[in-house]
Amino acid sequence: MEPVRVGLVGLGRIGRFHAGNLAGRIPRVELVRVVDADEEIARKIARGLGVSGWSTRYEDLLEDPGIEAVVIASPTPLHAGMVEAAARAGKHVFCEKPLSLDMERTHEVVRAVRSAGVRMQVGFHRRFDPDYRAAREKIAGGDIGEVYLFRTSLRDMRSPGFEYIKGSGGFFADVTLHDFDTARWMIGEIEEVTAFGAALSDPGFEEVGDIDNAVVALRFVTGALGVVDNSRVAGYGYECSSEVMGSKATLRIDDHRRFAVQTLTPGRMCQDYVSDFVERFAEAYRREMEHFAAVVRGEVDAKPDGADAAAAFALARAAERSYREGRTVRLAPVERDGGILYEEVG
Structure with missing residues (x-):
């Protein structure tokens, strides 16, 4: 070929x-x-x-x-x-x-x-990570039973700089967007978003109208709850970890080490951490491009697609409104044109 x-x-x-x-x-x-x-x-x-x-x-x-x-x-x-x-x-x-x-x-x-x-595929690389895919298959297969709680952390070691942040679209559209896509993909559609945010590490974040830390509470259509915490300035390294608690079992995804080696000294244990998203998700990015090649050949569907991008962005906008207005934003997911359109309720 x-x-x-x-x-x-x-x-x-x-x-x-x-x-x-x-x-x-x-x-x-x-x-x-x-x-x-x-x-x-x-x-x-x-x-x-x-x-x-x-x-x-x-x-x-x-x-x-x-x-x-x-x-x-x-x-x-x-x-x-x-x-x-x-x-x-x-x-x-x-x-x-x-x-x-x-x-x-x-x-x-x-x-x-x-x-x-x-055909168009959109860059939500976490869908191609072996650990996240395995977890989703277990959830879809009923291995953990009814989902009660989805929790995820996405934290950068250091800020990308204010010039980047000025054009990033804001914290929720730039950072939390990945978590919203992961939540929809793994658990299902969302009907409530409540967001809290703060600029804590540098007054420059406030000066450009943005934040550096946030917590977002979710309620899924199924009734399950979700908690997302994000940071641009974690300091210790890059982290992208998730947990899904169900009626039968709980899944945890937490793979941030370069090497599976622990250093033990009197009264202390040390273990290395990856420094950024490229290092953590190198295999996911490779598989993402491999999938796109198959999309071009017509061998697989183009997922995640533009409708998925629109849905995640709608949730990011809801989080932004929640944070700015100090209220819970209620949403109604509606099927339209082969995707989900989120409409604000009330």
Whole structure:
């Protein structure tokens, strides 16, 4: 079978990681061209990965008839326009989250992709992590019985910097979005969101109108409860851990060590911690790109898709309103156009 020919735009940290996977770690895939606004970066990455084409123009990807699919890892404000342009060009799309920082614009992008008849996968990498997938299979198989509680922690070791935060769309859209998608994917739809947040580590967070720590309480349609805690400034390392408590059993996901070695000294035990999301989820990101290649070939469904991105973003907006207005936001999940649309109640 001929390899899937892919072009990638955006060579920041996650873009470089995707490019590395596409260039040599994904069977039956050929990374044809990389694009970045910085000419030096585009040339250097292409040369380092042995990729024949590089450019500073996104249009070069779209105008190449040999490229079947594009991976969009550019800054968030560019996502919507780039996805629509790729769809018009007949290219299948992988786009990092979120599709847009505007709800209506998000829905416009989803409709544009459907109208063009191309496939789109969105970057919720946790769905491809072996531990999270195994846990979801146990839940779906009834191994833990009726779900009572979903708890998850997502914490960064250090802040990405205020220039990034200014354009990130806010804490809940940038950080908690992954937890909302995981909650829907593992447990089900959500009907109540109550969020608390604070800027604790640096007054600069307040100055840009954002926070660095948050706790979100959830109520699922099933009646199960959920608790999410997030931090941009945990200090000790990167953590993404989850727990699902059921009537028969409890599942825990907590894999943050580089090595399964403990150092024991008198009165103390030490164990290393990973420092960031790329290190923790390296295998998930590889499997994510492998899945996208299968999506392009038509072998599997494009999941998570644009509807999943819209649902997670709707929950992030609900959390933002809850935090800003000091109230619980009640939601009604409604099936529409092959996905879930969240409507605020009351």
